[in-house]
Amino acid sequence: MRFFLTTAIDYVNSRPHLGTAYEKITADVIARYKRLAGIDTYFMMGNDEHSQNVYKRAVEQGLGNRPIEYCDRMELEFRSVWKALDISFDDFIRTTEPRHRAAVQKLAQISYDRGDIYEGVYEGWYCVSCEAFKQEKDLVDGKCPLHPTLTPEWIREKNFFFRLSKYRDALLKHFADHPTFLQPDIRRNEILRLLEAGLEDISMSRAGQSWGIPLPFAPDNVVYVWFDALINYAAAVGYGTDDEKFKTWWPANLHIIGKDITRFHTVFWPAMLMSVGEAIPEQVFGHGWVNFGGQRMSKSLGTSVDPLDVAGRFGPDPLRLYLTKEISYGGDGDFTWERYEERYNVDLANNLGNLVSRLAAMAEKYRGLRLTGGGGSGRLAQVADGAVTRYRRAMDGFALHEGVAAAFQIVDAANEFIAETAPWTLAKDPANADKVNGVLFDVAEAIRVAAVLLRPVMPASTAEILRRVGDRTPVDQLRLDRDARWRNDGEREIVKGAALWPRSDVSAGAAAKVEEKTAVSDTPTQPAAPTAAPAPAAAAPAPAAATPPAAPEGDGRLSIDEFMKIELRVVKVLEAEAVPKSKKLVKLTVDAGAEQRTIVAGIAEAYAPEQLVGRTVVIVANLKPAKLMGIESNGMVLAASLEGVGPVLVGFEKEIPPGTRVR
Ligand code: MSP
Numbered sequence: 292m293r294f295f296l297t298t299a300i301d302y303v304n305s306r307p308h309l310g311t312a313y314e315k316i317t318a319d320v321i322a323r324y325k326r327l328a329g330i331d332t333y334f335m336m337g338n339d340e341h342s343q344n345v346y347k348r349a350v351e352q353g354l355g356n357r358p359i360e361y362c363d364r365m366e367l368e369f370r371s372v373w374k375a376l377d378i379s380f381d382d383f384i385r386t387t388e389p390r391h392r393a394a395v396q397k398l399a400q401i402s403y404d405r406g407d408i409y410e411g412v413y414e415g416w417y418c419v420s421c422e423a424f425k426q427e428k429d430l431v432d433g434k435c436p437l438h439p440t441l442t443p444e445w446i447r448e449k450n451f452f453f454r455l456s457k458y459r460d461a462l463l464k465h466f467a468d469h470p471t472f473l474q475p476d477i478r479r480n481e482i483l484r485l486l487e488a489g490l491e492d493i494s495m496s497r498a499g500q501s502w503g504i505p506l507p508f509a510p511d512n513v514v515y516v517w518f519d520a521l522i523n524y525a526a527a528v529g530y531g532t533d534d535e536k537f538k539t540w541w542p543a544n545l546h547i548i549g550k551d552i553t554r555f556h557t558v559f560w561p562a563m564l565m566s567v568g569e570a571i572p573e574q575v576f577g578h579g580w581v582n583f584g585g586q587r588m589s590k591s592l593g594t595s596v597d598p599l600d601v602a603g604r605f606g607p608d609p610l611r612l613y614l615t616k617e618i619s620y621g622g623d624g625d626f627t628w629e630r631y632e633e634r635y636n637v638d639l640a641n642n643l644g645n646l647v648s649r650l651a652a653m654a655e656k657y658r659g660l661r662l663t664g665g666g667g668s669g670r671l672a673q674v675a676d677g678a679v680t681r682y683r684r685a686m687d688g689f690a691l692h693e694g695v696a697a698a699f700q701i702v703d704a705a706n707e708f709i710a711e712t713a714p715w716t717l718a719k720d721p722a723n724a725d726k727v728n729g730v731l732f733d734v735a736e737a738i739r740v741a742a743v744l745l746r747p748v749m750p751a752s753t754a755e756i757l758r759r760v761g762d763r764t765p766v767d768q769l770r771l772d773r774d775a776r777w778r779n780d781g782e783r784e785i786v787k788g789a790a791l792w793p794r795s796d797v798s799a800g801a802a803a804k805v806e807e808k809t810a811v812s813d814t815p816t817q818p819a820a821p822t823a824a825p826a827p828a829a830a831a832p833a834p835a836a837a838t839p840p841a842a843p844e845g846d847g848r849l850s851i852d853e854f855m856k857i858e859l860r861v862v863k864v865l866e867a868e869a870v871p872k873s874k875k876l877v878k879l880t881v882d883a884g885a886e887q888r889t890i891v892a893g894i895a896e897a898y899a900p901e902q903l904v905g906r907t908v909v910i911v912a913n914l915k916p917a918k919l920m921g922i923e924s925n926g927m928v929l930a931a932s933l934e935g936v937g938p939v940l941v942g943f944e945k946e947i948p949p950g951t952r953v954r
């Protein structure tokens with residue numbers, strides 16, 4: 292099996308920002324996941340250099356007659372950012388390379404020979420920042436909506452046109468025959484609407500410019516930058532230069548791109564390939580935008596974030612985790628420093644990092660750092676097996692956020708398991724030595740499996756975690772099939788070390804109590820969340836936590852960390868049935884994104900089962916299961932409790948996909 296994966300190639304008129312880095316990080320997570328799954332993967336990225344903006348920047352830097360020198364410098368800058376973020380590309384292409392030029396000229400010539408390229412005159416608007424021809428209807432108040440501070444240029448020039456209109460029906464058929472060609476569905480629908488409205492031929496050359504690849508059949512013209520750039524994907528695997536390689540890797544399995552450039556990748560590009568008789572890539576995924584404090588990232592507006600600044604704060608892995616876990620892949624996301632620090636503290640310092648430290652502290656104190664398999668309870672093994680299945684399903688469907696959440700379910704379960712089994716109490720009686728060993732072995736194993744699953748997201752830290760839980764497999768040889776499976780046997784030598792992620796309390800936004808937690812404790816950390824949370828009105832009662840209840844600090848209000856532990860999620864009701872002998876309870880089967888769950892909710896007096904089916908509701912997703920009238924309930928439905936009316940379900944003004952987190 293092979294997997295050829297690409298990202299968009301970046302314009303080099305400025306350095307990468309957090310938005311462009313988001314694309315590379317998430318694509319890298321997919322590439323690393325495929326490799327972990329044992330698939331022969333070719334992951335490529337690159338730079339898009341023949342843009343007028345790039346040329347302008349070169350002129351500004353005094354390199355107007357040597358723009359290539361400017362591009363050489365930028366290549367180094369881009370590569371150093373990608374290296375700092377641990378992006379594991381196999382190939383990096385530049386559109387000024389000879390292999391790319393050869394591919395562009397070959398494709399243009401074949402398409403021309405087949406009569407799909409003809410000469411004409413283009414007259415109309417051009418947005419230099421988009422590098423795109425715009426129709427009147429694309430402009431708002433005469434401006435490009437994506438670049439409202441710029442005035443589009445009116446151009447009239449002799450151009451060569453590509454017969455895009457000829458491919459409209461074939462494209463519609465391709466979309467119909469390949470329903471997952473463009474993901475997520477919202478993007479697919481946009482493009483289908485565009486295709487249904489009809490296509491016009493597009494200009495594929497520019498006149499009077501020297502910066503670009505000359506057309507082989509009319510060398511006074513250069514190839515239009517988008518027609519040029521799209522061909523990079525084929526050029527990288529040998530189109531026009533290495534037939535053997537091209538045969539091995541083409542067509543691409545997945546193009547990862549931003550939502551603003553889906554039209555180029557799913558209309559122009561497939562039509563260009565159809566014109567020259569080459570296969571069309573299997574899938575295109577159009578991810579959303581990463582904004583900064585709710586605003587579009589832009590250098591000129593001062594809303595651009597340097598990914599190196601973020602990676603410099605806690606290292607690359609926390610950034611990779613944040614972008615993958617906190618943004619539903621395909622949707623838009625947001626970055627703020629406060630939120631970033633919050634998530635770092637919750638997920639890494641308090642949760643995963645603390646778990647690794649506590650295991651080492653207890654393993655040392657009670658077992659001299661040596662653990663032996665064989666006596667575990669099987670409970671964590673079951674959680675881990677379920678999580679691995681959900682992880683694979685999510686990752687295969689590019690629901691990266693759900694994949695990461697599945698891995699963290701193992702971490703949460705291991706923390707709960709420690710609190711419930713209280714090894715520090717067991718250890719008081721030497722007769723419990725085997726039990727203590729069993730608990731700690733299971734915890735070490737849970738951490739090991741979670742680390743294998745998190746490997747694509749946090750490559751450096753998971754290597755360290757695996758070392759600490761005594762796993763000796765060279766990390767590059769880890770394979771999901773073999774290594775994400777629960778192991779009951781063998782000896783483990785646990786390794787102690789400094790806190791992986793010391794708690795941070797620097798930002799002004801962190802209202803939480805300053806509590807330096809570099810020292811490792813073997814007593815339970817304050818269990819936050821469910822028990823301390825105010826109980827939402829109508830739903831089934833929450834089971835009492837088995838861990839010692841948290842004493843809310845100070846005036847009883849929750850810290851942000853405590854609140855963030857409550858996992859509120861959107862679910863869709865698939866089935867609903869009355870619970871026999873109960874007036875209040877209804878049994879729901881819900882789609883929670885990565886899984887289905889059963890929830891018993893106390894809303895039967897206000898809602899008939901048939902009113903519930905198909906409805907989107909919000910649940911508390913990380914409650915321990917509770918048995919109600921003999922049925923196990925996995926979560927609690929949120930509703931307002933209205934005097935005299937009864938429960939009223941929480942809902943949304945827009946359609947929200949199941950699994951989305953609410954906060
Ligand atoms: N050069 C073209 C792509 C050619 S691909 C044949 C281009 N370059 S870009 O530098 O403007 O953008 C590179 C990628 O980053 C694009 O996929 C774009 O959608 C993405 N992003 C740019 N800003 C972004 C955010 N703020 N958030 C997420 N992705 C963003 O377009």
